[in-house]
Amino acid sequence: xxxxxxxxxxxxxxxxxxxxxxxxxxxxxxxxxxxxxxxxxxxxxxxxxxxxxxxxxxxxxxxxxxxxxxxxxxxxxxxxxxxxxxxxxxxxxxxxxxxxxxxxxxxxxxxxxxxxxxxxxxxxxxxxxxxxxxxxxxxxxxxxxxxxxxxxxxxxxxxxxxxxxxxxxxxxxxxxxxxxxxxxxxxxxxxxxxxxxxxxxxxxxxxxxxxxxxxxxxxxxxxxxxxxxxxxxxxxxxxxxxxxxxxxxxxxxxxxxxxxxxxxxxxxxxxxxxxxxxxxxxxxxxxxxxxxxxxxxxxxxxxxxxxxxxxxxxxxxxxxxxxxxxxxxxxxxxxxxxxxxxxxxxxxxxxxxxxxxxxxxxxxxxxxxxxxxxxxxxxxxxxxxxxxxxxxxxxxxxxxxxxxxxxxxxxxxxxxxxxxxxxxxxxxxxxxxxxxxxxxxxx
Numbered sequence: 001x002x003x004x005x006x007x008x009x010x011x012x013x014x015x016x017x018x019x020x021x022x023x024x025x026x027x028x029x030x031x032x033x034x035x036x037x038x039x040x041x042x043x044x045x046x047x048x049x050x051x052x053x054x055x056x057x058x059x060x061x062x063x064x065x066x067x068x069x070x071x072x073x074x075x076x077x078x079x080x081x082x083x084x085x086x087x088x089x090x091x092x093x094x095x096x097x098x099x100x101x102x103x104x105x106x107x108x109x110x111x112x113x114x115x116x117x118x119x120x121x122x123x124x125x126x127x128x129x130x131x132x133x134x135x136x137x138x139x140x141x142x143x144x145x146x147x148x149x150x151x152x153x154x155x156x157x158x159x160x161x162x163x164x165x166x167x168x169x170x171x172x173x174x175x176x177x178x179x180x181x182x183x184x185x186x187x188x189x190x191x192x193x194x195x196x197x198x199x200x201x202x203x204x205x206x207x208x209x210x211x212x213x214x215x216x217x218x219x220x221x222x223x224x225x226x227x228x229x230x231x232x233x234x235x236x237x238x239x240x241x242x243x244x245x246x247x248x249x250x251x252x253x254x255x256x257x258x259x260x261x262x263x264x265x266x267x268x269x270x271x272x273x274x275x276x277x278x279x280x281x282x283x284x285x286x287x288x289x290x291x292x293x294x295x296x297x298x299x300x301x302x303x304x305x306x307x308x309x310x311x312x313x314x315x316x317x318x319x320x321x322x323x324x325x326x327x328x329x330x331x332x333x334x335x336x337x338x339x340x341x342x343x344x345x346x347x348x349x350x351x352x353x354x355x356x357x358x359x360x361x362x363x364x365x366x367x368x369x370x371x372x373x374x375x376x377x378x379x380x381x382x383x384x385x386x387x388x389x390x391x392x393x394x395x396x397x398x399x400x401x402x403x404x405x406x407x408x409x410x411x412x413x414x415x416x417x418x419x420x421x422x423x424x425x426x427x428x429x430x431x432x433x434x435x436x437x438x439x440x441x442x443x
Contacts, residue, residue, distance in 0.1 A: 063111040068123040069104060075117035079350070080109045082121060082131065087395060090131045092119045093350050094389030100130045133394055133414075133441045138172075139187040140435040142418065147176065147191070155189035157181075157434040160417055163204035163263065163316070166408040168363075172415055172436060173213070175203050180213065180241070183436055193247040196239045203239075204263040204316075206271055211243030214252060214271060216263040236260050238271065238284060253288040262316030262358075266323040266340075274314040274327060281317070281325065281338060294342050301332045302344075309344035311336065321363030328358050328369070335359055335369065350391065356380040362409035384414075384441060392441070414439040 059075045060066065066074075076092065082099065083089045083106045090099060098120045105123055139155045146156030157176050164174040170185040178195045195203070195215065203215040216238050235255030241247040259277040266272070271284040272293060280295030292307055300310030313330030320326070325338040326347070333354045335347040349355075349371075357370035357380065364387050370380040384392045396416070407416035419434050 059117050060107060060109045062109050062113050065106065065108045067104065067106045068101075071103075071124045073123070074107060074121040076107065076109055076119050076121055077113040077115040077117050078119065079113035079115075080107060080119060080121070082107050084131050086132045088132050089393045091351060091391040092121075093391060094386065096386075096388035096390055098122070099390070100124070102132075130442045131392060133439045136438050136440075138185075138415070138436040138438050139183050139189050140417075141433045142435045144433045147179065149181075149189050149191055151189070152187040153435075155183075155187075157417075160406070160419075160434055164406060164408055164415070164417070165205045165207045166410050166415060167207060167211075168410070170410060172408065173205055173207060174417075175205060175215070180205075180215075180247070193241065196241075196249040204261070204273075206263045206265040208265055208269055209267070213241040213243075213247070214263060214265065215239045215241065215249075216256070216260070216273060238263070238288075253284045253290055256282065256284075256290065261314075264317045264319040264325070266319060268323075272317055272319070272325060274317055276314050279311040279314060281311075281314070281327065294338050294344050299331070301329070301334075303336075303346055304344060306342040309338075309342075311344075315358040318359050318361045320361045320365045322365070324365075326359045326361055326367065328355055335367075349385075353383065353391075360407050360409050360414065362411065364411060366409060366412060368407070368409055368414055386412075386441070394439070394441075396437075396439070412441050414441075 057073045057075060060077075060080065062077070068074075078092055080092045081089050082092075082101045084102055085104045090101070092099070097118055100122045103123060103125050107121060137153065139152055140157050141153050141155075144156050145158050147158055148154070148156045150156075157174075159177050160174055164172055166172050172183040173192075174181055174183070175195065180192045180195065182190050182192050184190075196217065203217040206214040206216075208214070216236055235258055237251055237255065238253040239249045240252040241249050253271070256273065257275045257277060260273045260275045260282060262274050264272050269286045273282050273284070274280075275282050275295070278295070278297050279299050280297060281293045282290055283293035284290050294306055294309050294311075296302070296307055296310050298310060299312040301312060302308065302310035304310075311327075311329050312332050315328035315330055318326050323340045327336050327338070329336045335349070335355050337345050337347050339345075347367075351373055353371040353373060355369050355371045360368040366387055367383075367385040369383055371383055372378055372380050381393045382396055384394060386392065396418075407414060409415070415436065415438050417434050417436055
């Protein structure tokens with residue numbers, strides 16, 4: 001007889017459940033519960049920073065003056081002025097109704113400003129200053145004369161022209177003694193060419209879009225009268241210096257009145273100059289023909305078209321990007337505007353400004369000039385009318401003035417020469433040096 005040994009099997013609960021399920025056994029409808037898995041907790045939301053407090057807005061009343069020492073916003077009417085700690089002032093007259101100014105600016109609302117408070121003034125340490133310009137020296141030495149080419153203050157100038165010009169790249173051109181010189185935007189000064197040998201004095205300069213130069217120069221001459229006297233036959237001649245490395249010169253237009261001053265060129269290549277004796281604006285077309293563009297040959301004050309208009313005491317001209325001419329009408333103490341169809345009007349300026357110097361403008365139609373307020377006897381201040389119509393007064397280094405005879409503008413920047421020493425009647429330095437500055441206004 002064979003004796004069998006007993007064997008003990010251990011069946012796991014999982015195996016048993018699977019077996020019962022395969023055989024249809026077990027409890028009716030029973031299922032195997034899945035092993036629970038843990039779900040990671042959702043990350044806690046990042047704290048949302050509290051919004052920065054909005055500066056309180058205060059409406060300023062006519063006749064009020066406020067110096068602001070903290071971040072604030074104000075509403076003010078047209079005619080309100082803002083004076084920065086640097087001493088520059090912005091008058092609100094234009095279409096830009098939101099301006100920024102630094103802490104410690106003073107806001108003045110004249111008693112006459114009774115309109116709606118439509119301008120927003122933001123005073124903040126973080127706000128970009130939309131008033132104070134930035135000044136930098138481009139080239140030249142204020143303490144040294146000469147004709148050295150070079151970069152920045154290593155270059156020198158001797159006897160600068162009453163007129164400078166600028167191209168769309170920002171390069172400046174000036175007549176220095178008998179040479180035409182160029183100042184690149186980085187301050188590099190180079191001598192381009194000598195002046196025509198028959199020209200005397202330092203000429204006015206115009207530059208066309210093809211790089212041709214036009215120089216308005218003096219041709220001196222005298223003749224004997226039948227009675228044995230001497231009569232001046234001096235006149236002005238416009239030379240054209242053709243673009244290129246040689247800059248060959250030819251007579252472009254002659255003769256102009258000896259007392260014509262300034263020279264500008266429009267987008268079509270026509271030249272314009274002021275005949276200050278006969279009170280006319282002269283036009284020199286692209287073939288060199290000279291004609292009266294505006295003015296009646298007599299002193300007066302008439303807004304009209306062409307030869308029906310009248311001026312009294314013309315200064316040098318400036319031209320904007322739409323071919324509008326501007327000229328200081330000295331004896332009438334106003335700025336006159338001449339449109340491309342020769343219609344003459346008087347430029348309306350707020351603040352009762354009385355212009356005291358020639359005008360500078362640029363292709364963006366910004367105006368720069370000197371003026372006094374309300375015909376006062378105070379020293380004239382420098383003013384800028386921006387493209388929106390707001391007016392900014394500003395200071396220049398060394399308390400020198402910038403007029404259209406020694407300044408140009410491009411894209412909101414004013415470029416001008418400051419002279420050291422004694423100035424000649426033509427505005428040239430006779431004993432000291434000259435330096436070219438750039439004054440950049442916030443846009």
